[in-house]
Amino acid sequence: MTRKDTFRIVTRSSDGSLLIRDYPTSDPLLKSHCQVGTDDCSTDLALRGMPVFRGLIGPMPEGKNVVRYESPDVFEAMTKEWGAAKPRKRTRRSKKQIEEDRAAEAAAAEAELAAVN
Incomplete structure (x- = not known):
């Protein structure tokens, strides 16, 4: 389990562009935001306790070592x-293509068998 050592905050600026700030620890976030709890249910075990x-x-x-937090408007837009x-869109072979491929494989096998004998 890798240690998450970069805290990324993504918000929106007044002109609508994304503002991304990275912090090496959670200390600056604790000074600017009120902590209301700790994560205890994330499927990513490295996030538990964040x-x-x-x-x-x-x-x-x-990524491997980044913990991301988003403002509600950024979260809504990204979602x-x-x-x-x-x-x-997945492409599927038609029944005709499957039959042609099988016939070609059979012909190749027969030709290989004839060359051996």
Whole structure:
């Protein structure tokens, strides 16, 4: 289990762009935000025991050693973008393509067998 040693805060600036600040410890966050508890149910075991702050969504993992906290408006926007992303469409072979592939494999096997004999 890797140790999370960077605390990332993602908020939105007045012009709408994302503001990302990284901190080496949670101490600056404890000075600017009120801790309301500790995470005790994350599936990422490295996040268990991390502080939970009033006014921020998190902690959430980002990479191997980054703990991410987001403001509620950033969290909502990112979640909507993630939910709206279209999954890649899977292409499937038609029955005709499968039969053609099997016939080609059989012909190749017969040719190989004939070459051996």
